[in-house]
Amino acid sequence: MTQYRGLDKPKGRSFFLFWKAMFVAAMLALVAFFWVASSSVEYIWRWNRVPQYFWVNEAADVRAEAEGDVTIIDRQGNEQRVVVRDASGEEHTHMLPGEGKVLVSSGDFAYRGDVLGRYQLNKPGILLEGLWVTLEVSVLAIIGGIVIGVVTGLCRISINPMLRWGAIAYIEIIRGSPLLVQIFLWYFVVGTLINALLEHVGLGGISPLWYGVMALALFTGAYVAEIVRAGIQSVHRGQMEAARSLGMSYAQAMRKVILPQAFRRIMPPLAGQFISLIKDSSLLGVIAIRELTKATREVVTTSLQPFELWIVCAVLYLVLTFTLSLFVQYLERRAIR
Amino acid sequence: MINATNVHKFFYTPDKLHALRGVSLSVAPAEVVVIIGPSGSGKSTFLRCLNRLEYADEGSILIEGRDILDPDCEINEVRAEVGMVFQSFNLFPHLTVLENLTLAQQTVRKRGKAEAEKKGMELLRKVGIAEKHGVYPDQLSGGQQQRVAIARALAMDPKAMLFDEPTSALDPEMVGEVLDVMKNLAREGMTMVVVTHEMGFAREVADRVVFMDQGSILEVGSPDKFFTAPEHERTKLFLSQIL
Ligand SMILES: Nc1ncnc2c1ncn2[C@@H]1O[C@H](COP(=O)(O)OP(=O)(O)O)[C@@H](O)[C@H]1O
Ligand SMILES: [Mg+2]
Numbered sequence: 001m002t003q004y005r006g007l008d009k010p011k012g013r014s015f016f017l018f019w020k021a022m023f024v025a026a027m028l029a030l031v032a033f034f035w036v037a038s039s040s041v042e043y044i045w046r047w048n049r050v051p052q053y054f055w056v057n058e059a060a061d062v063r064a065e066a067e068g069d070v071t072i073i074d075r076q077g078n079e080q081r082v083v084v085r086d087a088s089g090e091e092h093t094h095m096l097p098g099e100g101k102v103l104v105s106s107g108d109f110a111y112r113g114d115v116l117g118r119y120q121l122n123k124p125g126i127l128l129e130g131l132w133v134t135l136e137v138s139v140l141a142i143i144g145g146i147v148i149g150v151v152t153g154l155c156r157i158s159i160n161p162m163l164r165w166g167a168i169a170y171i172e173i174i175r176g177s178p179l180l181v182q183i184f185l186w187y188f189v190v191g192t193l194i195n196a197l198l199e200h201v202g203l204g205g206i207s208p209l210w211y212g213v214m215a216l217a218l219f220t221g222a223y224v225a226e227i228v229r230a231g232i233q234s235v236h237r238g239q240m241e242a243a244r245s246l247g248m249s250y251a252q253a254m255r256k257v258i259l260p261q262a263f264r265r266i267m268p269p270l271a272g273q274f275i276s277l278i279k280d281s282s283l284l285g286v287i288a289i290r291e292l293t294k295a296t297r298e299v300v301t302t303s304l305q306p307f308e309l310w311i312v313c314a315v316l317y318l319v320l321t322f323t324l325s326l327f328v329q330y331l332e333r334r335a336i337r
Numbered sequence: 338m339i340n341a342t343n344v345h346k347f348f349y350t351p352d353k354l355h356a357l358r359g360v361s362l363s364v365a366p367a368e369v370v371v372i373i374g375p376s377g378s379g380k381s382t383f384l385r386c387l388n389r390l391e392y393a394d395e396g397s398i399l400i401e402g403r404d405i406l407d408p409d410c411e412i413n414e415v416r417a418e419v420g421m422v423f424q425s426f427n428l429f430p431h432l433t434v435l436e437n438l439t440l441a442q443q444t445v446r447k448r449g450k451a452e453a454e455k456k457g458m459e460l461l462r463k464v465g466i467a468e469k470h471g472v473y474p475d476q477l478s479g480g481q482q483q484r485v486a487i488a489r490a491l492a493m494d495p496k497a498m499l500f501d502e503p504t505s506a507l508d509p510e511m512v513g514e515v516l517d518v519m520k521n522l523a524r525e526g527m528t529m530v531v532v533t534h535e536m537g538f539a540r541e542v543a544d545r546v547v548f549m550d551q552g553s554i555l556e557v558g559s560p561d562k563f564f565t566a567p568e569h570e571r572t573k574l575f576l577s578q579i580l
Binding site for chain 1: 429430486493
C-alpha cells in the first residue's frame with residue numbers, strides 16, 4: 001500500500017508506466033470479450049432503442065368514447081374540451097392539452113374510436129420515473145435512518161435499562177434477519193393490519209411506497225445506531241467532563257460538544273451505509289413499488305433488449321451512489337477539523 | 338467556601354480500591370490551597386469529588402453551603418460556580434478559541450452572543466492571547482491552550498477554581514506562562530485549589546500546602562513550615578525525591 005512507500009526499493013518510472021498500460025489493456029480485453037461473446041450468441045445491440053424509455057416524445061390521439069354529434073368545442077383554462085352527445089342525449093367530455101390540435105368541428109358526426117384530436121406527448125419515460133422513485137425512497141429512508149439511528153444510538157449508551165435494552169433488542173432483531181423478509185413483513189403483515197384498521201375508521205390506506213420507506217429506514221437505523229454509538233464513544237471522555245464542569249447539562253453537552261465531534265468521524269461509515277441503502281432499495285420491487293430495478297424489468301420484457309437496459313440500470317445506480325459519495329467527501333472536507 | 342468532611346471514595350473496576358480514606362479540607366474565600374503528593378495518592382480523585390465529576394461515596398461536601406452529595410442538589414448550578422482546569426486542557430477542538438469561551442456562557446449563563454463575546458475577548462486579553470481568538474485549539478501551543486482553558490473556566494465568573502496538574506502536560510518552557518496567569522488570579526483574590534508538582538509555585542502563592550498519600554491527608558501547613566520543617570517521614574521522603 002502507498003502508506004508503506006519508502007520501505008522497499010524505490011520503483012522506477014517504467015514500472016508504473018507498464019502497469020498502467022496493463023490496466024488499460026485488461027479493461028479493453030474485458031470489453032472485447034463481452035462484444036465477441038454477445039455476437040457469438042447473435043445478440044443484436046440496439047442502443048438507439050434506449051432513449052425512448054428515458055423520455056417519451058410521441059404523437060398521441062384522443063378518440064371518441066361514444067357515437068354521436070360533436071356539440072361543443074371550447075377552451076377550459078389550459079385545456080381544450082370536445083363534447084360528444086350520443087343518441088340518448090348523454091354528453092361525453094374529452095379533454096386535450098391546450099397546444100394540441102382538434103381535428104373535428106362542431107356539428108360533425110363521430111363514430112366510437114374516431115380521432116377527435118392529436119397532441120404531442122412529452123413526458124419522462126419509465127426508466128426516469130423509476131430513477132425518481134428510487135431517489136425519493138432513498139432520500140426519505142436516509143432521513144428516517146438518521147433520526148432513528150441517532151435516537152437509538154443515544155438510547156444504546158443510556159444508563160436507563162429500558163432505553164438501553166430496547167435499543168439493543170431493536171438493533172439485534174433488525175440486523176439478524178434479511179431485509180427482503182423485513183420488507184415482506186412490513187407490507188404483508190404490518191401493512192395489512194394498519195390498512196385494515198384505517199379502513200375500519202373510514203380512512204384511506206397507506207401506499208406501498210411508505211411501507212417500503214419504513215422498512216428501509218428501520219433497517220438502516222439499526223446500523224446507523226451502531227455507527228453513532230461508536231462515534232460518540234470515540235470522543236475523549238475529557239470532552240464531556242470539560243463541558244459538564246462548566247455547568248452544562250448532559251443534553252447540552254451532547255448536542256454542542258460530543259455529537260458535532262462524533263459526526264465528523266462517522267461521516268465515512270455513514271456514507272457506506274447510505275450507499276448500501278440506495279442499492280437495497282432495489283428490493284422494493286417485490287411490493288409493487290416501481291423503482292429503478294422494477295422499471296428496468298418491465299422495460300426488458302417489452303423491449304427484449306436486456307443487455308443494454310441492465311447495463312443502463314447499473315450505470316444509473318452508479319450515478320446515484322457516486323454522487324452521494326462525492327457529496328459526503330465534500331462535507332468531510334468542509335468539516336476538516 | 339469549600340467544606341469537605343470525611344470524604345470516602347471507592348472504585349470497583351478493575352479491582353476494589355479505597356481511593357479516598359476520610360479526607361477533610363476546608364477552603365476559605367480567597368484562599369489558595371496547594372495539594373501535593375505522590376502519583377496515585379488520590380489528589381485528582383479528591384479534586385474531582387469537589388465538583389462531583391466523581392460522586393463521593395461517604396462524607397459531606399458543601400460548596401458555599403450547598404450539599405452537592407444531596408440527590409436534589411442542582412449540580413449544574415454548583416459546577417458553574419466552580420471552574421475546573423484539566424491536565425490535558427480538554428478544549429473543544431471543533432470550536433474556535435473564542436467559541437470555546439462563549440459556548441457555556443450562552444448555554445448555561447444565558448448571556449447574549451455579543452455580551453459573551455465581549456466577556457470572552459476581555460479574558461483572552463487577560464491571559465495574553467487575544468490575537469488568537471479566531472483559530473482552532475490545535476493550532477495553539479500547549480501553554481496557549483492551557484491559558485485558553487483557564488479563560489474558558491473564568492468566563493463563567495466562578496467563585497472558586499480547581500486546577501488538576503495544569504502544567505504537567507506542558508513542555509518546560511511553557512510552564513512559566515501558565516503559572517503567571519495562575520499567580521495573577523491568586524493575587525486578585527480567587528479561591529483556588531491547585532494540584533501541582535511545581536514547588537516554587539506552592540511556596541510563592543499557597544496559603545496552605547496539603548500533602549496527600551494513599552488516599553489520606555497526612556499533613557497540612559503553611560508553605561514555610563511545610564518546606565522547611567515537615568513533620569511526617571513520608572512528607573520528608575517525598576520532598577527529598579521531588580526537590
Ligand atoms: N475512574 C477510575 N476507576 C478506577 N480507578 C481509578 C479511577 N480514577 C482513579 N483511580 C485510581 O484511584 C487512585 C487515585 O488516583 P488519582 O486520584 O488519579 O491519583 P493522583 O491524581 O494523586 O495521581 C489510583 O490508584 C487510580 O488508579
Ligand atoms: Mg492526578
